[in-house]
Amino acid sequence: MLTLQSVTYAHPNKDVLFSDLTITINKQDKIALVGNNGAGKSTLLNIMAGNLHPLSGTVTASSTPYYVPQIFGQYNHLSIAEALKVDKKLSALHAIMEGDVSPGLYDDLNDDWGIEERCQAALMHWDLAGIDLQQPLQQLSGGQKTKVFLAGIDIHQPEIVLMDEPSNHLDASSRAILYDYIQFAKQTLVVVSHDRVLLQLLNTVCELSKNGITTYGGNYTFYQSQKAIAAEALENDVRSAEKAFRKAKETEREAMERQAKLDARGKKKQEKAGLPTISMNTFRNSAEKSTARMKGVHADKIDNIRQDLQDLRKELPALDTMKMGFDQSQLHKGKILFHATNINFTYNAGKVWKQDLSFILKSGQRVAIKGNNGSGKTTLIKVLLGQLAPTSGQLTRAAFSAIYIDQDYALINNSLTVYQQAQQFNPGALQEHEIKTKLTRFLFLQPDWDKPCSALSGGEKMRLVLCCLTINNKALDMIILDEPTNNLDIQNIEILTAAINEYEGTLIVVSHDQQFLADVGIEEEILL
Template identity: 65%
Template sequence: MLFLQGVTYAHPNRDVLFSDIDLTVNRHDKIALIGNNGAGKSTLLNILAGRVKPASGKAGADSKPYYMPQLFGQYNHLTVAEALGIHDKLLALKEILDGHLTDMNLELLDDDWGIEERCQTAFAHWQLHGLNLAQPMATLSGGQKTKVFLAGILIHEPEIVLLDEPSNHLDAAGRALLYDYIQSAPHTLVVVSHDRTLLNLLTTVCELSKRGITVYGGNYNFYAEQKNIENEALNQDLRAKEKALRKAKEVEREAMERQQKLDARGKKKQEKAGLPTIVQNAFRNSAERSTARMKGVHAEKVGGIAQELSQLRGELPGIDKMKVDFDNSALHRGKILVTAEQINFAYKDQPIWHEHIDFQITSGERIALKGANGSGKTTLIRIIRGELPPVTGHMERADFQSIYIDQDYSLIDNALTVYQQAQHFNTGALQEHDVKTRLNRFLFTKEYWDKRCADLSGGEKMRLMLCSLSIGNQAPDMIILDEPTNNLDIQNIGILTAAINEYRGTLLVVSHDVRFLEEIGVEKEIALS
């Protein structure tokens, strides 16, 4: 069992990330922990793992959890065995087998005589063929590092497993193995993920937000249905409050017009009656005070409703606040952009594909580029963009404009501010206020304009990239997306999906996120062996 009781965490600058979190995870529960980027999911997972201390409250577990991090850079100076925390045990086993039967070696081994066999079995299961335990982590790809830590589950045999974005960097085959593990795992599981296929395999969804943790007793599809109901209720409240605000302003206007007519009639009567000036002034002052009181009452009512409306709008999901306005490609649909016949590429005279490739890309198509990690997808993208010529075969490429968007959003210049980045794409000479209006549409309000792009989250960079493309004078003829959802939370995946679905041009996508490919309407694929 795992538990959190009144847990609060604050950054070193004393900014509170979350407060008063209560959560109980029972034995064999399979929990999805979701939330927007910056909500504190990874921090909460580290608290559950005992790696981070909360500012207040209690966290505990009835056995030591196995923790898999999202990022692996801190392990690059270690070997595989050191990163998995088994180096000393393996060394002790080797010493014992070499005849050094010391108390220290026996204590380090802790009767775990099958450690080497479990390592071999685990590496074979996760398709880490030929991996050496003494190999430096720095020599491994992102997918291999992920598999190393997943293999650690079989090696350590824990009762509690905590996984932070475990499907990141995995190709289709790796994800299939992960999904099988999630379904069959006998452990207590807490998983932070934006992979909706994976989330559907977990039985409970816990959403972390500024309000705390909300528990939904079902998988991701159930959670999404409940959120849709909540969002529809919120939109109804919003429409009702907007109607109430219009009505309050109308009542205020009518009341003030009536009061002004009454004041004008009263003044005429006073003048006709020939009242002394001092009396007329007294009546006028009284009328003005009465009008001011009435105006104050109506202004307070209108202000109160406006404040409630602002609070409701603040609760809207980002996708409902955004206005995406993509231009269409200038090319007519169906124009042949690329024709490849029996092409291949080689490094050091070694062809990278076992079989030569044939394909055709026409304007307006939505295509998935599929292949395992290391199958040459990036090379083919460079060939399609005209950056590399194939070494064999025939290639015809029409004149078209393409933009390549990788998972790190390298189109964004980290040295620029948000406003400078938007201006960098302002080829149509939009006025300053027009550029800032576009930034507001993509949720970059005034306080963001002077913020450095280097300080933006993955989701914010994605939104700024979409904003920059919308500011450009002409949409690209082809957008190439390379694992675009890897660093995004669920909300920002929704924003990206909505934006891509408004784009009317050619789309080439590298992604292992099956649900994302379905939602953006991919209609054909180019598969690499």
């Protein structure tokens, strides 16, 4: 069991990230922890793991949780054995086997005589057979590092497992192993993920937001249905508030017109009666006060409705405001862009692809490039972009414009501010206020304009790239996306999906995210 009671966490600068969170996770629960970028999911997971301490509140666990991190930089100076916290046991085992009978070695080993075999079996299970436990972690790829920490689950057999975006760097075969583990695991699981296939395997969804933590007693499909019901109710509330606002303005106008007529009629009566000037002034002052009181009553009512409407609109999803504004490709659909016949590329280690590649790419196609880590996907992208020429085979390449959006969003210059970055893509046609209007539509409000791009999250960088392409307003014949969903939360994946589905040119996607590939209408694949 894992319990959080009234947990509040504040950044070192005293800004509160979340407050008064209370949740109880029971034995063998499988929890999906979801929420937008910046909500504090990874922070909350680290608090559960004991890596961070809350400002207030308590965290209690029936046993020490095992934590699979999303970011590995802090472990790069360690060996694999050290990162897995088995180095002392392995050293003790080897020393004892060599004849050293020091009591401290037996204490370190703690009767775990099968530790080495268990490590090797765990690494083999996660497709890391033959890897040296003394190898520095920094020599491994992102996917291999993830699998090392996943192998630690098999090694330590914890009761509680916490995982932060575990499928991020995994290829299709490794994801299949992960999905299989999650489906049949007997441990208590808390998983932060945007992988919608993985989320379906978890039986409870907990959403972290500015309003706290909300539990939905079902898998991700159930959560989506509940969110859809809430979204529809919110839209109805917005429409009702808009109607009430219009009605209040109309009522105010009618009341003021009616009062003006009454005042004019009363004035005429007073003039006909020949009242003295002092009486006329008294009447006029009384009429003005009455009008002012009426105007104040209506103004207060309208201001209250306006504020309610603004608050409701802030809760609406942002998808509708983000429209890709660049010109569509002028190439006719079906025009042959690439015709590759038995192509390959050779590095010092030999050919990149075991089998030569032959394929045709036509304008308007939506194609996925698939393959395990190390299968040569990046090399093929460089060939498609014209940055590399095949060392064998024949390739015919037509003239066209293309943009490559990698998972690190290298189009973004981290030394610039958000506004300066947007200005880099302005061909001179837009004025400052127009650029800032477009930034606002992509959720970059005034406080964000001077923020350095280096401080942006993956989702924010993706939105800034889309905004920059809109500002540039340049016809693109091809967009190439390389693992576009790796660093995005679900809201930003939906934003990217909506933007890409507006695009009518050629789309090439490298991704292990099957749901995303389906959502953007991938029709064909090149399998490496």
